[in-house]
Amino acid sequence: MVPVKAVLDILALLAALLGMAPLFPYLGRMPWLLFPAAVLWAVVASWKRFPPLRGWRATVLTGIFFLYYALQFSRDNVVEPAANLLAVLLSIRLAGEKIPRNYLQIYALSLFALATSTAFTLSGAFLVYLALLLLTIAVSLVLLTFFTVDSRLSLTRRGMRRVASVAAAMPAASVPLILLFFIILPRPQFPLWNFLSPSGDRTTGLGDRVEPGSSASVAEVATPALRARSSKLPRENLYWRGVVLNVLQGNAWVRGDVVEEEPRPPGNAVLVRQTVFPEATASPYLVALDTPWSMNGVRLEKSFDLVFRKKGAPGGRLNYDTASSVQGVIRTKAGIDREFYLRLPERLSPRILALGKSIGQRGGTDSGRLSLLEGYFHSAGFRYAKRDLPRSADPLDEFLFEKKAGNCEFFASSFAVLLRAAGVPSRLVGGYYGGEYNELGGYYLVSESMAHAWVEVFLEGAGWVRRDPSRFAAGFGGEGTFRHQGLLKKARLMVDSLSYFWNQAVITYDLDKQLRLFNAAGSAIRNLSFPSGLRQFMPVLLVAVLALAGFLFRKRRRWDSREERMVRNFLRLVARRYPHITVTPSTGLLELAELTGDPHVRRFADVRYGALYRDRKLTESERKLLQGIMRDVKQARGTSRRV
């Protein structure tokens, strides 16, 4: 024998764990400690039969916590207090007394907790949690109905199995509906929390400011930045172009106004097509393989330096198709504003200025100067580093002449500055370099740790040419790939491809795709073509088909009359009221009245038979009478509970 309460306790615990698991890493300190403690307490309490936290104590505790977190709410800070409050409430309920109402609250809170977790992370694991949670809750709810009737009820192992399997079948039966709703229900273009906290503090490796020397080290964040479905490309082509920074302000490269310079499309060069699925970020720039020429699938604005900026609010799941040429050259129709791309800040290290000047004098032409500078970077013994970066007042100076070690920001910044000092137009490009090709999904995974900066140099006759000074550094070879190798890497890629499919199929499935689907279906129907002769007979054919269908339907099953329905409903009612009596089609109403001994059934049988076997229809008053009797039976069912 299995006590229902024990099973309910276990399931409630399971539901709470399932609901909290994805939310747990994002909780504040207090709930982070409180929840495991509550789980532990619940386990021990149900095992050792401690007196539970009951009544007013739990209520007071709840009130205190509610006040505490309510005070933290603000327009910019909604999700976190809500998540913490949910966790605390759930903890109190877990530790508290288990009455049916509290079980229900645990289920609801678990669901809310799981829903809240989507405000922090949207991954494929959510679906797994949700499915398991729904299953758990469905079984629990069915068991709860037993529990409310008799809290000390025990079921046999077999009975429990049957109850559980029937309950588990309910969510399974709803799967087709879920799929249908997923396809047809409209949904917003942005995740909900975008409206809740517009000033999200998500950082990305891609900003519109590159300021070397602003921090001592670069954090390695392996979270995905974007996924791009494309064919496999050589590694040296994997520059993902994001933003062009064209103005140097002090030590920082920023994006100033874009000067007018019409780029010339690459003509008949081979274009690489990709579909890019960026992770949700606060950055408005749309990243694509260098050099992107066109983008589709999102509202955007394209500037002259081929930077694509998303219109509207930042963030949100989206994807776009791009076409890029991979030569790393942007030709322009006319020249460029040389003066703009040669501007230097007023305060520049004299050593840098002198080095630039000397290269400018020795080089002769722009391309000569470029190769001189490259030679300098090649031979000066620079080292690629992510820690212990130059942090003095003039970090570029320190980098070039003292430390000779830094990350891509230092290389690109100093390279571009020196070019400008030497009189060669240059600009900085921010984006990503590298990427791991996922053979399973056929896409590149680019992580935030692959954020990169490089330089574009303008050479007369060629156009803007991509140059990556970081390449001259020792120790750069490993950049742009994941550190892990072997099995771990494979597992990582496998997990990531699941995430990718989830994003593609579920997260980015939006109103736009729905509309496209409907349009496609609509045009498919419109474009159905028939031979011209058939078109005229269409209505006739349609009527004939309908008539045939109607005939077949009628033949198969007569339409139920109102009276038949009424009797059927009544029989169902009686069967529910007296579950121990089996009602078969060969059971007469009067017989049923005798079996049940129920005067309601007797009255119903008398009235119904009086009309039926006198070969007449029910009169209106008789019908009312029967309906009244059915109501009585229903009410009797409600008040007298049979155990």
Add this chain to the structure above:
Amino acid sequence: MSLAKRDEMLHVIDTLTSRYLRGKIRAVKLSMIALLSGGHILLEDIPGLGKTTLALALSGVLGMTFGRLQCTSDLLPSDITGLSIFNREEGTFTFLRGPVFNNLVLVDEINRAMPKTQSAMLEAMEERRVTVEGVTYPLPSPFLVIATQNPVEQVGTYPLPESQMDRFLIRTGIGYPPEDIEQTIIKGGSIRDRIKDLTPLVGLEDIVAARRAVKEQVLLSDKIVGYIFAIVAATRNHPFILTGVSTRGGINLAEAARAHAYLEGRDFVIPEDVKDVALPVGAHRLILRPEHEALDKEDLFQSVLKNIEIPMV
């Protein structure tokens, strides 16, 4: 709308079952049904359970004339019908009516009579007249035969052929009375003497009027006819049954159901009426296949009934 003479009939049943034939309600009721629908009844049970007492009490309370035949293997047809005897004074043959010329005839141990006598009896039951020496004599009306037979005894009996079983509207057992009632019966001793003093509660006219009411006032809906037919047809298609219920069986079922509805105070027949009388009316008419002869006919018929849907529309 009241059913003619129903109260009187119920009064008869009440009187009999409460004072004389305790524990035999079903048998008494079925006998009344047989009487009201103009059929005959075959009581099939071991001796000593009150078959004869039942017949005697019925005749006494109904105010009907009573004749009794104790069947033996040498009983002749003329012993039933009567015979002409030469009247020496008048020099003519005068017909002396046999025991069959009574309203209620008790044929005890009918399976002991030889087939010739049996068929003479059964013919009289069916035709309700007797032809002796070229002269046809009508039997009195109402005419009810209560035949008894002992199903256990086999030696020296002539079991009724199936065709003749079909002539009985109802075949039923009596069964032992409930324990407490049997104890009081044992304590009180035989009631044969008291039955002799029974005064009729109803007259022949009452019975005739009641019969007319059953026939004319009780409505047999087409739905019920369909239901009865479904039962009959099912017995004919059953794999265990060689010969199902005949058309006469169907007619009898309808008549008995009517009488049942009448006794229940309804002027229309419902499926439960049919179900209630179906076993005593139908079961004995079945002829089972040889390999299934050991089955109880009533059980088999009950299983057939369970599979027939009640017309609810």
